[in-house]
Amino acid sequence: xxxxxxxxxxxxxxxxxxxxxxxxxxxxxxxxxxxxxxxxxxxxxxxxxxxxxxxxxxxxxxxxxxxxxxxxxxxxxxxxxxxxxxxxxxxxxxxxxxxxxxxxxxxxxxxxxxxxxxxxxxxxxxxxxxxxxxxxxxxxxxxxxxxxxxxxxxxxxxxxxxxxxxxxxxxxxxxxxxxxxxxxxxxxxxxxxxxxxxxxxxxxxxxxxxxxxxxxxxxxxxxxxxxxxxxxxxxxxxxxxxxxxxxxxxxxxxxxxxxxxxxxxxxxxxxxxxxxxxxxxxxxxxxxxxxxxxxxxxxxxxxxxxxxxxxxxxxxxxxxxxxxxxxxxxxxxxxxxxxxxxxxxxxxxxxxxxxxxxxxxxxxxxxxxxxxxxxxxxxxxxxxxxxxxxxxxxxxxxxxxxxxxxxxxxxxxxxxxxxxxxxxxxxxxxxxxxxxxxxxxxxxxxxxxxxxxxxxxxxxxxxxxxxxxxxxxxxxxxxxxxxxxxxxxxxxxxxxxxxxxxxxxxxxxxxxxxxxxxxxxxxxxxxxxxxxxxxxxxxxxxxxxxxxxxxxxxxxxxxxxxxxxxx
Amino acid sequence: xxxxxxxxxxxxxxxxxxxxxxxxxxxxxxxxxxxxxxxxxxxxxxxxxxxxxxxxxxxxxxxxxxxxxxxxxxxxxxxxxxxxx
Numbered sequence: 068x069x070x071x072x073x074x075x076x077x078x079x080x081x082x083x084x085x086x087x088x089x090x091x092x093x094x095x096x097x098x099x100x101x102x103x104x105x106x107x108x109x110x111x112x113x114x115x116x117x118x119x120x121x122x123x124x125x126x127x128x129x130x131x132x133x134x135x136x137x138x139x140x141x142x143x144x145x146x147x148x149x150x151x152x153x154x155x156x157x158x159x160x161x162x163x164x165x166x167x168x169x170x171x172x173x174x175x176x177x178x179x180x181x182x183x184x185x186x187x188x189x190x191x192x193x194x195x196x197x198x199x200x201x202x203x204x205x206x207x208x209x210x211x212x213x214x215x216x217x218x219x220x221x222x223x224x225x226x227x228x229x230x231x232x233x234x235x236x237x238x239x240x241x242x243x244x245x246x247x248x249x250x251x252x253x254x255x256x257x258x259x260x261x262x263x264x265x266x267x268x269x270x271x272x273x274x275x276x277x278x279x280x281x282x283x284x285x286x287x288x289x290x291x292x293x294x295x296x297x298x299x300x301x302x303x304x305x306x307x308x309x310x311x312x313x314x315x316x317x318x319x320x321x322x323x324x325x326x327x328x329x330x331x332x333x334x335x336x337x338x339x340x341x342x343x344x345x346x347x348x349x350x351x352x353x354x355x356x357x358x359x360x361x362x363x364x365x366x367x368x369x370x371x372x373x374x375x376x377x378x379x380x381x382x383x384x385x386x387x388x389x390x391x392x393x394x395x396x397x398x399x400x401x402x403x404x405x406x407x408x409x410x411x412x413x414x415x416x417x418x419x420x421x422x423x424x425x426x427x428x429x430x431x432x433x434x435x436x437x438x439x440x441x442x443x444x445x446x447x448x449x450x451x452x453x454x455x456x457x458x459x460x461x462x463x464x465x466x467x468x469x470x471x472x473x474x475x476x477x478x479x480x481x482x483x484x485x486x487x488x489x490x491x492x493x494x495x496x497x498x499x500x501x502x503x504x505x506x507x508x509x510x511x512x513x514x515x516x517x518x519x520x521x522x523x524x525x526x527x528x529x530x531x532x533x534x535x536x537x538x539x540x541x542x543x544x545x546x547x548x549x550x551x552x553x554x555x556x557x558x559x560x561x562x563x564x565x566x567x568x569x570x571x572x573x574x575x576x577x578x579x580x581x582x583x584x585x586x587x588x589x590x591x592x593x594x595x596x597x598x599x600x601x602x603x604x605x606x607x608x609x610x611x612x613x614x615x616x617x618x619x620x621x622x623x624x625x626x627x628x629x630x631x632x633x634x
Numbered sequence: 635x636x637x638x639x640x641x642x643x644x645x646x647x648x649x650x651x652x653x654x655x656x657x658x659x660x661x662x663x664x665x666x667x668x669x670x671x672x673x674x675x676x677x678x679x680x681x682x683x684x685x686x687x688x689x690x691x692x693x694x695x696x697x698x699x700x701x702x703x704x705x706x707x708x709x710x711x712x713x714x715x716x717x718x719x
Contacts, residue, residue: 139694140663146701147652151708265691269680278681296686297675306668314663332719334709341701348694355690623645626717 070437074204077441078448081242082219085235085452089223092231097481100228100488101159101464102328107233109335113342115236115453116326118243120317121347122189123196123451124514126243127423138310139347141317146340149318149526150327152533154336155622159328161321161461161525162469168532170615171540172474177547179465181524182321184551186458187502189320189517193455194503200451203392203427204444210504216452217500224456224463225492232456233329239449244349246446249439250430251353254360257433264356283359286366291410295359302583309515309588316518316590319526322454322461333625361425364432369408369417376405385431394421459499463492516558519590523550527597536619538601541608546601554593558586644715648708655704662688662696 094100107115156164162182166175194213201212223231248264255267259279271278284294317323326343327336368386369377379399389395396419397406408417427447430439467488472479479487524547531538531546538546561580584592621627666674666688674685682691712718 140659140697143655143659143697143700147655147704268691269682269687271681280681280683280686296683297672303668307664310663310668334705334712334719337701337705337708341698341705344694344698344701348698351694352691620641623648624641624717625712625719628719 068437070440071206073437074441074444077438078205078445081238081445081449084238085219086222088234088238089226089231092223092227092234094226094228094230094485097159097468097485097488099230100485101468102325103228103230103233105157105329105331107329107331109330109339110342111237112233112326112330112335112339113344114240114346115233115329116323116339116343117346117350118236118240118449118453119326119457120320120323120343120454121243121350121450122193122454122514123200123447124192125350126247126447126450127196127426138313138317139344139351140310141314142340142344142347144314144318145323145327146337149324149529149533150336150340151333151625152622153324153529154327154330155333155625155628157328157628159325160464160468161324161529162465163473165525165528165532165543166469166473168615168618169528169538169540169543170612171544174528174540174544174547175469175473177544178525178528179469181520181547181551182465183462184555185320185517185520185524186322186462187498188520189322189514190455190458190462190499191502191506192514192517193451193458194499195506196451197448197455198503200444200447204447213500213503216448216455217496217503220452220456220459221493221496224459224496225489228488228492229325229329229460232460233326235456236453239453240346242442242449243446243453244346246442246444246449247350247357247426248353250433250435250443251357251360253435253439254364254429254433255356258360258363264360265352268356268359279363280359283363283366286363286370290366290370290408293410295362305583305585305588308584308591312522312588312591312594313515313518315526315594316520316522319521319524319529320518321465321521321525322457324529325461325464326457333628357429358425361429361432365420366408368432369406376407379404379406382406383432385428388431389424389428393419394424395419455499459492459495462495463488466495467491515587516590519554519558519587519593520551522590523554523593523597527594527601531598531601533619533622535602536616537610538605539608539611542601542603542605545604546597549600550593550597553596554589557581557589557592561586640715644711644717647711647715651704651707651711655700659697659700662693662700667693 096104098104153161153164156167158164158167162175162178165178166172194216197216198209198213201207201215202209205212207215223235227234251264252262255264256262258272259267259270260273261267261270268279272282280296284296287293287295327339330336330339368383371377379397386395390397396417398416398418400414400416401407406416407414409415427443430443467484467490471487471491472484527550528543528547531543580586581589581592666685668689671685671689674688675683677684679687709718
């Protein structure tokens, strides 16, 4: 069957599944809308969390990054430092906890502000991912793809709230992990004879005595690139800070945290974070295999061992296909009709090899059947949709539960609040869609930035709320504002105010970076400032009242957790 | 479990376990995966250089293990102090 038709069928089937789930998992109470009635099995919640956290960027670009993959370590922090205590507190949203713990509506408002800044930054990238995925796989226009994607999210998020989102995320995880591993298994089998990519990557090439990674190192160094297995990213200090920023950002992202409000017990929250990481690890440990094997395949196609470089006219079909997208570009500089691929910029003829094609082109490079390619399309869309829906719920519940019910109209009843939450969800989808149609310049690199913003504002406030009884409302408010402001300022001064490059007054280049720390990694510095300011201000102002001390003591004890509720 | 001494002891036990786990977390991610990558790369398991393996595979397995060990030890501590849910 034609690839195009097949892709439509596979993607259409997954969408039908999501809509079916939406009808089955409608929310009828605010508890179901915000926290799925706190009745989700911890393993199922782990799966949903994995889909929630892994974005379109994880699915498509992860294999392109030859960096450190360890920021899944953020789940260690979440499991030990935050999830069980916030679950014990048993409320609906992250700002609600901050408002109660710091006995202040202002603190709650500031938390809502930080949540919205971080989540909206994140959701723009996801909306763009949906549009791009559609246009690339289904050859629709970007706008058309965006509208279809928004429509699907609208149906299950507005009807089902957290309940609908949870069950669709579970389905989306299954789709995306299948789509990711099947091509990886085949390609690993082809190259190393071992069907498990995690083992194949450390194994020997089929029919030889050479390890795959040694072969790859040899191939790339012959062409003048640095060794594949020892490439490091922008210096050790920066890697350190960047990793830390992504880890505490993971633990501080509201859409990830609220997933742990959906399990029945405190001990479930701990174990559920473990399951989430198991499901993430499945993809994250497959990615390095995909990356290395695809790279090797690419080089061996262009420069077959012992032979001459590939004639441009004899290039394979997938090469032609990706050329038309502009992600792969060739320029015959020496006019010999053959492809020269080297690290030397002057003679290199592969002028562009976008890292994103590693996952997408993989099935074609490995010569896999069309249905696998169609499945990869459905997987990429599942990754983008699941993250977008989780973010939208975090935004919508902050508006309907924290701002409306919590501050402006405390007298509305549950039915009215449920309606308000649906309207807020519809509004959030509309806003995200608008930003998707008119993406600000910065849409590409926003995921790491969103993590940095959450790291610098929400994570410290939550952690101090549990671990330091002495932090008062003045400290927490000043800390959050200082953390997020300094992070935004640093990003703006290097990337431009609101990311308009011409307004950047320090230029985005490494010599101007503070100790060589790139803007995407600055959230960790913002977090340290948040902690310091909160501690200092708390020291010189009145300590928190007694009932807050009791509240903190109570959340440290697992027993007596009720199911999440608003009062 | 209203006794405040008991509560304190429970919290201390929790903090101690958390701290031990955080040290392991730090060693796996920051020392093995970033700081001592080059030294570890001198050691090999199969085709993997050890530092490279930690950065791209091992750290993730380690994190999973940390969480499950923490969760099960905490369950035992919860029971010991009679505060399990």
